Amino acid sequence: MNLEEKISRNEFLKKMGFTGAALMALYTLDSCVNETGVTPSGTATLDLSLPANAALKNEGGYVVTNGIVVAKYNGNYIAATLTCSHEGRTQISFKNNEWYCSAHGARFDVSGKGLNTEGKKGLGIYKTSLSGNILTVTP
Known part of the structure; x- marks a missing residue:
């Protein structure tokens, strides 16, 4: 071979x-x-006034930080692990109002539920809270 x-x-x-x-x-x-996706761990804090987080001002925009993908969806902030449950690739993004892995096309809804065969194991989701310009993301 x-x-x-x-x-x-x-x-x-x-x-x-x-x-x-x-x-x-x-x-x-x-x-x-x-079975339920990669378990989130750790906490991230984002200052939304910083240029590095400017994408989060736009609906559907997202940023990646500390192994977490944070997106703006329906006026709120949502977050998921960067690591796909399909094959452990760190290629999750936010596309067309769903989490998407560019490695093999795994798709997940905003709650982490798989939408296709590659996404059937689900995706780890984080909680978000906003205080002023500071967005905190926790498991």
Whole structure:
């Protein structure tokens, strides 16, 4: 097999010697970890008066900070993890009023619920609160 060929996860694990119960255990553990998406952790604070956060003045605009994507949606601020639950890629953005992963096309609604097969594991969502120009994002 050359480096350009791709194999499925199942094929790879079988080639590594995993079969039967061991293979099932790996899939079960993986699905438990990601069942509801990546669990958010940490807190972020954004000063909305700073030029770096100017995109949040516009409906549908978003910024990325500390592994979190923050967007303006229906006049409010919403936030999600930057890490997609599909394959762990850090490529989540806010597009067409939904969270979107540009790696494989995973789509999630604003509450983190998957909208297609790639997004079926869901997406970790954060809480936001605004005090003056300071937006606080917490798990």
